[in-house]
Amino acid sequence: MATFKFELVSPERILFSGDVISVIVPSVEGELTVLAGHAPLVATLKAGIVFIQTTDSNGKEFFVNGGLVEVNAAATTILAEQGRFIEDVDVAVLDQEILTAETKLAGSHDEEEQKRLREALIQLEEFKHVFQQRKAA
Structure with missing residues (x-):
């Protein structure tokens, strides 16, 4: 499967940076799934879980509360107002x-x-x- 660059950044630190297969984002308009080649967009985040699929059989979850997601041809970036590893919630x-x-x-x-x-x-x-x-x- 095709991968793309993804970063999840909170004010305190970079929670994730690497290649992923997909990202599911909790936007205020509803859940958004990003795959390689997704059309460019910017969306506002709501409180929820970001799920990233790193391999066919592996994924990671993070809690975010507010912020923005930007999708462009080069990468997808989440700038979270608050972000944590799901284990810390x-x-x-x-x-x-x-x-x-x-x-x-x-x-x-x-x-x-x-x-x-x-x-x-x-x-x-x-x-x-x-x-x-x-x-x-």
Whole structure:
């Protein structure tokens, strides 16, 4: 299968950099699957799991919360507002992210920022629910 260059970057570090077969991205418009030769695009990320397929039988998962994905002819890059290895995520981490978003929302006086924070809060709460169901399975 054809591969392409992929990078997942959080403010703290590069979480992944290498060749991949595919990437599934949680965009605000819905899940997006990127394969080699994908049309160029830029999309906004929501809270969710990025799944990268590195070989026919191997994949890796990461948690992202906000940011952008850029797909071009040379590579696909995710610039995540927050990103973690999925192993580093649990309900306590998600509860802290929700509390942080609620605190920012309570302190905001800008309507556009309030709207963005409300949407981010909804996305985090939805992801927490999905995450809990996934762990229970």
